[in-house]
Amino acid sequence: MSLEVAVIGGGIGGLSAALQLLKAGLDVRVYEQAPRITEIGAGLQISPNASRLLHRLGLKEAMDAVGVRPRAVHQRRWDDGKTLQRAPLGPEVEAQFGAPYYHFHRADLANLLAAAVPQERLHVGHKLVNLEQRGERVTARFENGASTEVDLLIGADGIHSRVRTIIFGPEQPRFTGCVVWRGMVPAERIAHLDIEVASHNWMGPGGHCVHYWVSAKRSMNVVCCVEHGNWTAESWTDRGEVADVLRRYEGWHPIVRGLIAAFPETYIWALHDRAELPRWTDGHVTLLGDACHPMLPMMAQGAAQSIEDGAALASLLKAMPDDVPGALKRYEMVRKPRATRLQEVSAANRTRFHLPDGPEQQARDLQMAASGDRSLANIGWLYQHDAAVVQ
Ligand SMILES: Cc1cc2nc3c(=O)[nH]c(=O)nc-3n(C[C@H](O)[C@H](O)[C@H](O)COP(=O)(O)OP(=O)(O)OC[C@H]3O[C@@H](n4cnc5c(N)ncnc54)[C@H](O)[C@@H]3O)c2cc1C
Numbered sequence: 016m017s018l019e020v021a022v023i024g025g026g027i028g029g030l031s032a033a034l035q036l037l038k039a040g041l042d043v044r045v046y047e048q049a050p051r052i053t054e055i056g057a058g059l060q061i062s063p064n065a066s067r068l069l070h071r072l073g074l075k076e077a078m079d080a081v082g083v084r085p086r087a088v089h090q091r092r093w094d095d096g097k098t099l100q101r102a103p104l105g106p107e108v109e110a111q112f113g114a115p116y117y118h119f120h121r122a123d124l125a126n127l128l129a130a131a132v133p134q135e136r137l138h139v140g141h142k143l144v145n146l147e148q149r150g151e152r153v154t155a156r157f158e159n160g161a162s163t164e165v166d167l168l169i170g171a172d173g174i175h176s177r178v179r180t181i182i183f184g185p186e187q188p189r190f191t192g193c194v195v196w197r198g199m200v201p202a203e204r205i206a207h208l209d210i211e212v213a214s215h216n217w218m219g220p221g222g223h224c225v226h227y228w229v230s231a232k233r234s235m236n237v238v239c240c241v242e243h244g245n246w247t248a249e250s251w252t253d254r255g256e257v258a259d260v261l262r263r264y265e266g267w268h269p270i271v272r273g274l275i276a277a278f279p280e281t282y283i284w285a286l287h288d289r290a291e292l293p294r295w296t297d298g299h300v301t302l303l304g305d306a307c308h309p310m311l312p313m314m315a316q317g318a319a320q321s322i323e324d325g326a327a328l329a330s331l332l333k334a335m336p337d338d339v340p341g342a343l344k345r346y347e348m349v350r351k352p353r354a355t356r357l358q359e360v361s362a363a364n365r366t367r368f369h370l371p372d373g374p375e376q377q378a379r380d381l382q383m384a385a386s387g388d389r390s391l392a393n394i395g396w397l398y399q400h401d402a403a404v405v406q
Contacts, residue, residue: 029303052126059315062398063109068402083230199279257275305321322402323350
C-alpha cells in the first residue's frame, strides 16, 4: 500500500511537491485554506535548478505557453544606467544547465500546477488548525470540522506556517527593514521604453528595482525594494501610492521612473524573514518552502528552493517507503545546508544592492564587472544542482 501524505498549503511549494510525490507513487492530498488556488499579481523567476524538475512532471509545454524566456540578466547603476554586469540567461544557460530560465506571472504558474493535480486530491477551503501524532500516524484537523489521518504530513503553509508553530512552538518572523512596492504594467503603456526581454536589476543607495516581462510579454512585473523601516504590514493586497514610489525613486534613471509612472496601481509589502531553523522535522511531520526557510528575494530563489524540497522528498520517500522518519531526517540533512546558504546569500545581496554611492559601492561594481556573480561559471553551484538526486 502506498504512503498516505497530506500536504498543507497549495502555494507553489505545496503544489509542486504534491506533483512530485504523486509521480513517485505516493497517495497525496493537498489541503489549502483559501476557497480556490490563487496567487497575487506579481512575477516569479524560475531558474534551471527548478525548471528542470517541473519539466520532468510533463509541464514543459504549459510552461512555455505562459512563461517568458529572458535573454540576459542586466545589473545597472541607479542614476546613469551604467551596466555593472550583464550575464546570459537565454540559450547559453539552457545549453549549460539543461533547462531554461523562465519569468512567470505567479498566477500563471500556480494555475498550471493546480491543473496538473487530480482535482479530487485538491481540497480547498481546508485551513489546518491542529495536528496530532500517534505512533506511525498523523491526524490533521481543519477549521471546517474535517479531519484526515495520514502516514506523513508536510507543512508547505508559508512563512506564517501553522504546522511549524504546532511542532516547534510560536516564533514571529523578523521584519527586515525593507519594503517593496510592486506594479504590473501592461505592455502597451511602456512600448516607448523599448525594454529588452531580460531580467533588469537597478541598484542604488538604499534600494533597488527589478523588472521583467511576464504572461507571454503582455505585462512587465516591476518590484521596487527600499530600506523603509516604518511599514511592517505583510499583506500583498495593501495599496500604496504611485506618487510615494516616484518620490522615493527621485533622481533614478528615466527607465525606472517611466516604469513606475506607468503603474496602473501599486501594492506595498514589508519583507520578513526568519533565522535558520534548527530542525525541519518532527517524527512523521516535516516542512518545506517558506515554512522552514523563508528568504529575502535578492537571489530570486524562495519558490525555486521549495520546488527543490519537493523533489528531494519524493526521491527519498520512494527509496525508503518503510522508514518515514529516516527519509525525513535524510531530507533535512541534504536540503538544509543549501537552503541556509541561499538565505545567507540573499541577505548579503540586500546590503550589496543598496550600498550608498562611495568607495564600498565602487568596490562592489568593480567586483561585479570583473568576476560577475551571475556569470555561468559563478552561478553553476545554483543552477546545475539536481535536487532529485539524493541517497
Ligand atoms: C518580492 C518578492 C519576490 C520574489 N521573487 C521570487 C522569484 O523571482 N523566484 C523565486 O523562486 N522566489 C521568489 N520569491 C519567494 C517566493 O515568493 C516564496 O519563497 C514562495 O512563494 C514560497 O512558496 P511556499 O509554497 O513555500 O509558500 P506560500 O506561497 O506562502 O504558500 C503557502 C500556502 O499555504 C496556505 N496556507 C497557509 N496556512 C495554511 C493553513 N493553516 N492551512 C491550509 N493552508 C494554509 C496559503 O494560503 C498558501 O496558499 C519572492 C518573494 C518576494 C516577497
